[in-house]
Amino acid sequence: MKIKFLFHGLLVIGMAFSCKSSQQDKEDEYNSNVMKTVKYPEKGDMLLLTDRPPQLETPLKILRQDFTPNEYFFVRWHLAMIPKVIDAEAFRLEITGPSVNKTISLSLNDLKTKFTPYSIVALAECAGNSRSFFKPRVAGGQWCNGAMGNAKWTGVKVKDILEMAGIKDNAVDVAFDGLDEAPLPSVPDFVKSLGIKHAMDGEVMIAYQMNGKDIPMLNGYPLKLVVPGWFATYWVGALHKIEVLDHPFDGFWMKKAYTIADNPQYNENPKDLAKKTVPVTTLALHSIFVEPEPDTKMAVGKPYDMEGLAFDGGKGITKVDISLDNGSTWTHATLDPELGKYAWRRWRYTWTPAKAGKYTLKVKATNAAGETQAAEQWNRSGYARNVIEQMDVTVN
Ligand SMILES: Nc1nc2c(c(=O)[nH]1)N[C@H]1C(S)=C(S)[C@@H](COP(=O)(O)O)O[C@H]1N2
Numbered sequence: 001m002k003i004k005f006l007f008h009g010l011l012v013i014g015m016a017f018s019c020k021s022s023q024q025d026k027e028d029e030y031n032s033n034v035m036k037t038v039k040y041p042e043k044g045d046m047l048l049l050t051d052r053p054p055q056l057e058t059p060l061k062i063l064r065q066d067f068t069p070n071e072y073f074f075v076r077w078h079l080a081m082i083p084k085v086i087d088a089e090a091f092r093l094e095i096t097g098p099s100v101n102k103t104i105s106l107s108l109n110d111l112k113t114k115f116t117p118y119s120i121v122a123l124a125e126c127a128g129n130s131r132s133f134f135k136p137r138v139a140g141g142q143w144c145n146g147a148m149g150n151a152k153w154t155g156v157k158v159k160d161i162l163e164m165a166g167i168k169d170n171a172v173d174v175a176f177d178g179l180d181e182a183p184l185p186s187v188p189d190f191v192k193s194l195g196i197k198h199a200m201d202g203e204v205m206i207a208y209q210m211n212g213k214d215i216p217m218l219n220g221y222p223l224k225l226v227v228p229g230w231f232a233t234y235w236v237g238a239l240h241k242i243e244v245l246d247h248p249f250d251g252f253w254m255k256k257a258y259t260i261a262d263n264p265q266y267n268e269n270p271k272d273l274a275k276k277t278v279p280v281t282t283l284a285l286h287s288i289f290v291e292p293e294p295d296t297k298m299a300v301g302k303p304y305d306m307e308g309l310a311f312d313g314g315k316g317i318t319k320v321d322i323s324l325d326n327g328s329t330w331t332h333a334t335l336d337p338e339l340g341k342y343a344w345r346r347w348r349y350t351w352t353p354a355k356a357g358k359y360t361l362k363v364k365a366t367n368a369a370g371e372t373q374a375a376e377q378w379n380r381s382g383y384a385r386n387v388i389e390q391m392d393v394t395v396n
């Protein structure tokens with residue numbers, strides 16, 4: 001019998017500087033410059049946003065690799081009652097609902113032996129990643145850039161599983177439910193949905209492995225829905241039930257939470273909020289600095305290896321430009337090989353500063369559709385950040 005436990009004992013092990021530069025913090029006392037680092041079961045040292053439910057951020061330096069190690073992959077649950085014990089033999093995934101021909105129940109062993117395994121490299125990014133950079137500041141977890149991670153996911157296509165249950169012609173939406181529960185009846189259970197066509201597209205999958213290993217408990221062991229190119233809010237962890245519906249799904253987590261201004265740039269005016277909102281879906285085109293970090297000191301005449309990440313919802317990053325003069329002129333960064341169209345793409349640029357002074361560096365990505373990043377963006381929830389980022393550095 002294989003039983004996996006999570007001892008939910010929080011251990012604060014230290015302090016780390018957050019992504020905010022000291023200058024920004026002087027201007028803005030809402031945000032502290034120091035975050036606690038914590039150690040949870042199966043995880044390395046992570047930055048703590050909240051404990052119940054666990055919300056843990058990946059330290060920026062971990063993002064200097066193609067794949068985010070499972071131990072450092074960010075953690076984000078909404079409900080305080082998260083699964084702490086899973087019996088891998090007793091666990092079943094149920095596929096049911098008014099639009100399946102028959103309800104089926106699959107063990108982990110069934111998933112691993114009765115279907116053709118499928119793998120994809122894809123970036124999981126929380127819709128609220130980088131939220132702390134929005135000005136004016138918005139409510140919600142004050143994530144820096146570490147609410148994302150890139151992994152190779154292995155499991156079964158949702159299409160193959162739904163075909164085993166048999167889909168009726170009247171199927172409209174597919175709802176995905178995790179084992180986590182709300183502590184109060186007034187808080188809705190975490191359930192997300194996809195349209196039937198999307199669920200059946202042959203890319204949406206259920207992962208039983210992440211980077212070739214079991215998924216850590218805190219990341220949704222034993223099964224996680226993977227929706228390549230869509231924000232991680234859809235990637236339901238500890239997935240145990242799939243319902244195929246003959247009507248549109250209208251649960252709280254689709255209709256009320258994770259909705260955003262209905263325009264391509266997810267933009268609205270703080271003084272005149274958008275009237276119409278829609279569920280946030282595909283990843284926004286974005287690029288960030290991983291190196292340097294805020295307040296880095298550089299030396300005249302000494303080459304400095306800059307690097308970072310660029311990503312979008314699957315059209316693919318084709319170009320990353322760097323500015324060393326606050327956006328007046330731009331030059332190409334070098335791109336690492338593509339890891340997959342839904343993965344992030346790493347970029348590099350070596351800069352040898354010629355003169356002392358204060359510099360504002362910028363980074364801007366372009367994708368295969370010719371889309372590029374915006375100069376400004378704001379929305380009330382701090383979702384889908386896609387603005388051109390800047391980094392202030394000092395050269396001595
Ligand atoms: N069951 C369940 N799945 C969930 C959530 C949740 O609260 N419960 N949160 C979602 C959100 S908003 C994000 S960003 C990702 C985070 O996945 P991770 O904890 O593995 O990083 O899980 C998604 N899947």
Ligand SMILES: [Mo]
Binds near residue numbers: 125126127232233
């Ligand atoms: Mo999220």
